Amino acid sequence: MSTPAHALTDSWTMTRRELAHWARQPVPVAVGLLFPVMLLLMFGYLVGGGRGVGGAYLDYLMPGMLALTMAFGLEGTMIAVTRDLDKGLIDRFRSMPMANGAVLVGRSVADMIQSTLGVLVLTAVGLALGWRPDGGPAGFLGALGLLLLFRFAMLWIGIHLALVAGKPEMVQAVQILVWPVGFLSNAIAAPESMPGWLATLVEWNPLSRTATAVRDLYAGAGTDHVLAAVVWPLALLAVFFPLAVRRFARLSR
Amino acid sequence: MTEAAITVEEVRKRYGGTNGRNALDRLDLTVARGTVHAVLGPNGAGKTTLIRILSTLLRPDSGRVEVAGHDVVREAYRVRRSIGLLGQHAAVDEELGGHQNLEMFGRLHHLGARPARQRADALLERFGLAGTGRKPVRQYSGGMRRRLDLAASLITEPDVLFLDEPTTGLDPRGRAEVWAAVRSLVGGGTTVLLTTQYLEEADQLADRIAVVDDGRVVADGTADRLKALTGGDRIDVVLRDAGALGAAVALLPVPKDDVSVDGDRRLLSAPVTDRMAALAGVVRALEEAGIEAEDIVLRRPTLDEVFLHLTGGPERAKETV
16 A cells, blocks of 8 residues: 555645646636636626625625635636546546545645635735624634634535546536525625515525624624534545545545 | 556447437447557447547447546546546647647646646657747648647546547548557556547557447457458459359368459459468469469558457458448
């Protein structure tokens, strides 16, 4: 078997590969980082403030957009994994004496780095637009932690779906589904303004749980909702992490 | 007898559960160390499945498979240290440069950073890619990409190299490039197992050829032996008048049953042993009988004909070829 030291160096090699992609192709990376900014501007100014949300809409929208960005990260993960599968790269890696999991670990680390950057960029734009969260550094860090935990759950759902789908063509189908699921949340509008059945659906969306908890943390309004925002992603991980790992191992079936 | 680099015994592989299709059906194959062995067969014969099992990507349902002295299931890690794999599609990172690709694969073979870079330099040089190492691979031509792919499978000078249809989809120039690269490996002690749909490719590159059909080896031997089995060269005669086909069959220097007749194309085809004598004989006999020919050609048997011969009857050949 390969040694634990190899597992570390192989994972790092696979992460470096992704970082090299960014250096090679900075434009798609920049577009990926700026897309949520565009959504923020669109919902903040174009669609406007109302939405049944009290106080400054930006205070409501910013945490929602951050959570939404984490959810949409699923697409990026899925595209990257299906592309490697389709090109036969994953087969080449699997035929090499490297640590088996390094392919997935490298993917995870690179995606998490990109999502952290995404949070920072969107936050900077929010601050430039006049967003002034009251929660202080502790609230900021706590929110970052919850957002990345949610992203981590999305990452493993993305890996699992990619391994199930296998072909890049299937990504489109998932993309079409990710959008309504993303917007069926309290990310941009409060459920109080929705019909009862829709509000219930929206409140059960894990994305809403994260958005609500993050809103509180940014506003310094307590940690009542944090537990739900920790439990939901962990529950998703408990399902999709083993499924994805099993699916990866079953490529040899 | 020479030591075997690859041993495949009674291997079965079925896809899609118990109602699925048999990809490999008790396949046996032995490849001697330091030789080039071609696995020849049509699409769906099981060639890729065999390569995937040999390279530890797929587990056999039953049977025994050893590569470089290690069991592919129980000692997969050791097998992986001894092999190189060139899959059907160029499995390189399109966004990275050639050098970056090879360095990455070198690191994944745990060469260390510096040796990985040096190895990448050396391989780019060897495969005539030195000037293009920085360009992203998606800008490479098909032949260049294939050579980089081949370089990537040779990072550690493997004991056994698998090539799965290495020239499918390449233009003649790309094909010649890959053939030259494969030939340069032979003699270095590397054992090569390659799959192909082209009889010519097997003929050009391999010491021995295993013909695979429906997941089984139906013939295994040197190219000369296989050609003898399939009747060697063939003569094709196209007549001006389809009505003369029957009379012309009797003029060919082979038993009547060995002549295939295609009425639509006014074509007769038959195996011949002595090329020139057969040609001269047929020309003379047609002239004497007053039958006009439009075209007379001597050629090698096609894969279809090899299959016809080895798998028996045009009915089966139609299904598989």
